[in-house]
Structure formats: structure tokens, C-alpha cells
Amino acid sequence: MIVDYRYHIASLVAVFLALGIGIVVGSAVLGNEAIAERQKQMADKLEIQLEDLRQKNEAVQARANSLEIDNNIQKQFEKQVLPPLVAGKLAGKRLAIVEANGYGFRDDLVNTLSMAGATVQSVTTILDGFDLTGRKDRLIGDLGLENTNDNDMVKHLATETARGILTGEKQVLLNTLAQAELLKLSGDYGVPVDGIIFIGGSQDQALVKTELVDYPMMDYFLQQKLPIYGVEETDVSFSYMKDYQKKRVSTVDNVETVPGQLALVMCIAGKPGHYGVKSTAKELMPPLDQTGGGGAGQGNQGVGGNSGVQ
Incomplete structure (x- = not known):
């Protein structure tokens, strides 16, 4: 100081x-x-x-x-x-990003994934934590939804959003939510992907809705046998890492830094775990002296099983 x-x-x-x-x-x-x-x-x-x-x-x-x-x-x-450390590590990988924090992420994250050989197929941003205030009646009419309580409706919309990211069958729903300013859509939907990156962490406690929004989406992706990687920046006021780890997915809590981005690339390449600088991390990053190679399908398996990380 x-x-x-x-x-x-x-x-x-x-x-x-x-x-x-x-x-x-x-x-x-x-x-x-x-x-x-x-x-x-x-x-x-x-x-x-x-x-x-x-x-x-x-x-x-x-x-x-x-x-x-x-x-x-x-x-x-x-x-x-x-660049030389990540070059070719994710060759041919196709990824989707779900931005659950609502305030964006740095362009250099996508640049790093691209340097590693991955393609970001889509970026889906959850706006206002799916706050239905002033929007509920319109959504019920436009989408033919049942008039349930707000929490149940948010969970349903979150699940259907995840389904739309993977299958492309919910384009009407995605577009309607975008028009209602509950979603921001970018990229190609319905394209096969090898993994999902959830960008969490928040500066506003009112937007922390992991159980209502993040969990239903994660559950859908996990049911499709897709690995999930939960990340956030170092200086968020409200960390999502502990909540994400309950779903037994890999996490990186300093993704705005070079070590964090390298850790994420290595996670996706087959070295699952909990990395970063916060108390929820087990290590700063995976060891560089081991070969990755696990492939996308091993991402969550290792966290809950072979790696012993809880």
C-alpha cells in the first residue's frame, strides 16, 4: 500500500x-x-x-x-x-459461452480460446437475471406459457434457453426473450458444441440467481453429457465458484488474467479441477509438465471422480 x-x-x-x-x-x-x-x-x-x-x-x-x-x-x-503455451491445445473444439453475470467479459478471453484452436459458436448473455417484472404477462401470451409463480417460470425459461443453444429448436423463444431484453444473442445456435463455458460472478447481489438460472441450464447441458467450465473474474463482489462447484464442474476464478486463461484452456484440454487465487481454488493452474489430451467428454468426470476435487 x-x-x-x-x-x-x-x-x-x-x-x-x-x-x-x-x-x-x-x-x-x-x-x-x-x-x-x-x-x-x-x-x-x-x-x-x-x-x-x-x-x-x-x-x-x-x-x-x-x-x-x-x-x-x-x-x-x-x-x-x-500463445505458444496454448497453441493447438483446443484444435477443433467448438464451445458455447453462457454469460450469467450480465455485465460482459473481456475480448482477450475469446482471443485466447481462438489462439488455442477453439471456435466460440455462440455467446448467450442473461440480462437482469431473467427478472420477469413487467414482462411476465407478455411472455405468457407470446410463448403460450402456464401462469406459474415467477421462480418456476424463470427455471423453465432457463432450461429452454439451454435447449435452444444446443438444438436450435427454440429460436422463437430465444428471439422473444431477446426482444424482452432478457437475453442477448450472438453467434450460431443449434450447432454441435464440445463444451459450455459459464461466466459467473456478480457486482450486484440482486443478480445472483444461480439456483434459478444457472443450475437449470447446467443440468440440461450435463444431461447431454457436455462438460461445463465455470469461470469468473478476480474482483467480483459475489463469487459463483462455490455454487458452481456443487455441480461438480471445473472452475477458474481469475479468468481475466493470463494464468486464468491458460488454466481454462488446460481444463478444456483434459485437466479438470478448480483453479485460481480464491479460497475455492485448489491450485493456481494445472501442472504444465503433464500432457492433457483428455478431450471434451472428460471435463466433468475428472472433477468429481479421478481428480478428487470436490
Whole structure:
């Protein structure tokens, strides 16, 4: 943590000015040399403290500059080593992304998957946590839904959305939800995929609806024997990792970083587990000295079984 001494320096300068005025006034009015000498001694001490603070501030600033340089070097290094580390790891893999956090993800994630040889077939964004407020009656009419309670309807819509991502048979439903601003659709739907990436984590607790939205979708994908990879960024206020791990899927909790993206690629390539920097992670990333090769169908098996990760 960088300490800012500017406030202390400003305070000392103010004290200097007050002392200076005191010396002048005291000498003129009282003519008391003892008072003037005492004030001078205090001013000298304060000057020493001010100089000490200046030196400490310079040292802290120099340290901050050094850390910034080191950080930039590390980022450059990571960007240079990532492409050869992931190259060909996911050749031919077709993936779908479900964005459950509602606020987006960084383009470099898709770039990393592409560098590894994978194709992102579709990106489906859940908006407002499928909040039915002001939309329920319209959806019932447009989609011919039963007038059930909100939670049951949200679970149904989540399951049907997952079905539409895989089969393409629910295009009307997907388009209707998009028009109602409950979904954002991008890419090709109904195209076979080898795995699903769920992007979770939230800055708004009101949008945390893993049991209502994420779980029904995950259950459908798991029934289709598709591996799921749950990811989020490091600085989310509300983590989904613990909830995702209840479904025995692989997780990466720092996916905005190069180590996190490398861990995700290795997960998909056949090294399932829980990776990242949070308490829910078991390791930062999979060992680099082991060959992957497991294929898409092994993604969830390893998490609950062979790897021993719970």
C-alpha cells in the first residue's frame, strides 16, 4: 500500500507559517527572547520532520515506479508466452459461452480460446437475471406459457434457453426473450458444441440467481453429457465458484488474467479441477509438465471422480 505524505507535508507547512507569525508577533509585542527562541527550536524540529517526510515520500514513489515497471514487464512476458503455451491445445473444439453475470467479459478471453484452436459458436448473455417484472404477462401470451409463480417460470425459461443453444429448436423463444431484453444473442445456435463455458460472478447481489438460472441450464447441458467450465473474474463482489462447484464442474476464478486463461484452456484440454487465487481454488493452474489430451467428454468426470476435487 502506497502512503501519501502530501497531507502531512501540507500540515507541517501550515504549522511553519503559524510559528513564523507567532515569532514576529511575540517578539514585537512582548520582546521576549525566550519565547522567540522556544518557537525557533520548535520550527527547527518541524523542519527536520518535514525533510524526513520528504525523503520517505521520495522513497515510496521510487518503489511505486519500480513496481509499475515490474508489473508492465510481467504483463509483456505473459502476453508473449501465452500463445505458444496454448497453441493447438483446443484444435477443433467448438464451445458455447453462457454469460450469467450480465455485465460482459473481456475480448482477450475469446482471443485466447481462438489462439488455442477453439471456435466460440455462440455467446448467450442473461440480462437482469431473467427478472420477469413487467414482462411476465407478455411472455405468457407470446410463448403460450402456464401462469406459474415467477421462480418456476424463470427455471423453465432457463432450461429452454439451454435447449435452444444446443438444438436450435427454440429460436422463437430465444428471439422473444431477446426482444424482452432478457437475453442477448450472438453467434450460431443449434450447432454441435464440445463444451459450455459459464461466466459467473456478480457486482450486484440482486443478480445472483444461480439456483434459478444457472443450475437449470447446467443440468440440461450435463444431461447431454457436455462438460461445463465455470469461470469468473478476480474482483467480483459475489463469487459463483462455490455454487458452481456443487455441480461438480471445473472452475477458474481469475479468468481475466493470463494464468486464468491458460488454466481454462488446460481444463478444456483434459485437466479438470478448480483453479485460481480464491479460497475455492485448489491450485493456481494445472501442472504444465503433464500432457492433457483428455478431450471434451472428460471435463466433468475428472472433477468429481479421478481428480478428487470436490
